[in-house]
Amino acid sequence: MKTKNVLIGLTGGIAAYKTCYLIRYFRKAGHNVKVVITKNGLEFITETTLRTLSGEQVYSDTFSGINEWSTEHISITDWADLFIVAPATANIIGKMANGIADNALSTALLAYNKTLIICPAMNDKMYFNTAVQRNIETLKGQGVIFFEPESGDLACGYKAKGRMAEPEDIYNEGLYYLNSTNSLAGKRILVSAGRTTELLDPVRYISNFSSGKTGFRIAEEASYRGAGTVLVTGTTDQVCNSHIRRIDTVSADDMYKAVIKEFKKADCVIMSAAVADYAPEKSDLKIKKSGDSFDLKLKKTKDILRELGKIKKKGQILVGFALETDNGHKNALKKMKEKNLDMIILNETSSDNPAFGSDFNKITIITSDKKEQLPAMDKKDIAGYILDRVEGLFKHQSK
Numbered sequence: 001m002k003t004k005n006v007l008i009g010l011t012g013g014i015a016a017y018k019t020c021y022l023i024r025y026f027r028k029a030g031h032n033v034k035v036v037i038t039k040n041g042l043e044f045i046t047e048t049t050l051r052t053l054s055g056e057q058v059y060s061d062t063f064s065g066i067n068e069w070s071t072e073h074i075s076i077t078d079w080a081d082l083f084i085v086a087p088a089t090a091n092i093i094g095k096m097a098n099g100i101a102d103n104a105l106s107t108a109l110l111a112y113n114k115t116l117i118i119c120p121a122m123n124d125k126m127y128f129n130t131a132v133q134r135n136i137e138t139l140k141g142q143g144v145i146f147f148e149p150e151s152g153d154l155a156c157g158y159k160a161k162g163r164m165a166e167p168e169d170i171y172n173e174g175l176y177y178l179n180s181t182n183s184l185a186g187k188r189i190l191v192s193a194g195r196t197t198e199l200l201d202p203v204r205y206i207s208n209f210s211s212g213k214t215g216f217r218i219a220e221e222a223s224y225r226g227a228g229t230v231l232v233t234g235t236t237d238q239v240c241n242s243h244i245r246r247i248d249t250v251s252a253d254d255m256y257k258a259v260i261k262e263f264k265k266a267d268c269v270i271m272s273a274a275v276a277d278y279a280p281e282k283s284d285l286k287i288k289k290s291g292d293s294f295d296l297k298l299k300k301t302k303d304i305l306r307e308l309g310k311i312k313k314k315g316q317i318l319v320g321f322a323l324e325t326d327n328g329h330k331n332a333l334k335k336m337k338e339k340n341l342d343m344i345i346l347n348e349t350s351s352d353n354p355a356f357g358s359d360f361n362k363i364t365i366i367t368s369d370k371k372e373q374l375p376a377m378d379k380k381d382i383a384g385y386i387l388d389r390v391e392g393l394f395k396h397q398s399k
């Protein structure tokens with residue numbers, strides 16, 4: 001992953017504290033962050049906090065002697081690959097829409113001509129005020145991206161639309177624009193992720209340890225590459241960018257129905273979800289404790305990959321995952337053949353490669369003519385490798 005430069009602007013809203021997390025997410029992912037803040041923004045958060053989190057001098061005064069260059073409002077915007085204003089007050093939105101440059105942030109905004117994401121945060125009456133909405137529409141018309149506020153508890157005591165979007169969601173949106181290419185434009189990719197949850201009774205379930213990280217990273221990478229991306233997910237705490245159509249499911253049966261419905265429209269399906277092989281018959285009432293032992297009867301679930309392999313049409317690419325603790329290569333090859341897959345990702349879980357839950361994994365990519373064992377790497381990079389191979393399969397088909 002290439003290191004990018006992210007400029008974050010803050011204004012005078014209570015949500016400024018949430019922006020600390022946004023800075024941390026970008027820094028943790030290895031990107032450079034610089035901060036530009038209004039004088040009123042500094043009423044809500046200190047320069048020390050922002051300097052420490054970004055690891056850079058904070059830019060807050062157009063005429064301050066601390067500036068590296070005499071025209072920092074220009075150099076800082078030349079430096080940035082992406083500019084995010086979070087939180088954005090009604091005031092800064094108004095200034096932007098009218099070309100006003102009266103402080104460090106508004107001046108930098110006027111000098112910036114690349115991808116700009118504005119995250120408004122304010123009381124709902126302010127947000128829906130005709131002037132504010134008119135300013136937002138004007139800026140949208142100029143290509144500015146607005147990441148809408150959410151509904152919920154506002155600092156002023158109201159429960160309404162106006163809360164700044166969650167930092168993790170803003171971060172994911174930022175990553176989308178930072179990484180955008182079009183190598184899969186026009187393709188439709190369906191990804192499954194997460195774990196299925198099989199209810200035993202209203203309060204108990206059977207599941208597994210899959211976190212959903214691999215599938216989410218694959219769906220994100222597909223969206224960055226311009227593919228129309230659908231993500232059918234089981235239980236997970238992962239979040240994804242707004243360019244992915246996310247379908248939430250619970251049981252193996254729910255996931256089967258959702259995947260089959262979406263399959264016809266897909267050019268490529270990547271099934272990374274950890275689906276239960278067997279499921280109990282759910283009791284409507286809580287199962288009572290009785291006796292010293294308890295026999296649980298399980299019924300085989302539908303094998304989603306096998307079904308897809310049967311109905312796969314010419315030109316559709318089907319990718320499966322094999323999680324193995326022993327005889328990995330042999331089992332993966334068998335699964336690939338039996339289920340009519342074009343590619344299988346072998347995941348050999350062991351004490352030194354836990355796979356589940358970790359941000360890293362060690363995989364082997366197997367196609368009909370090639371076997372590639374990759375070193376341990378971040379799941380984001382794994383997603384990149386897998387989609388590079390998928391692109392290779394698409395190219396091979398079109399020959």
Ligand SMILES: Cc1cc2nc3c(=O)[nH]c(=O)nc-3n(C[C@H](O)[C@H](O)[C@H](O)COP(=O)(O)O)c2cc1C
Binds near residue numbers: 011041126
């Ligand atoms: C406690 C407090 C919270 C505020 N929260 C917001 C807010 O969330 N959104 C907003 O647009 N204005 C908010 N304001 C008003 C702005 O701070 C005010 O309009 C200010 O002029 C904005 O300056 P700036 O855009 O230069 O930072 C708040 C004011 C106070 C005192």
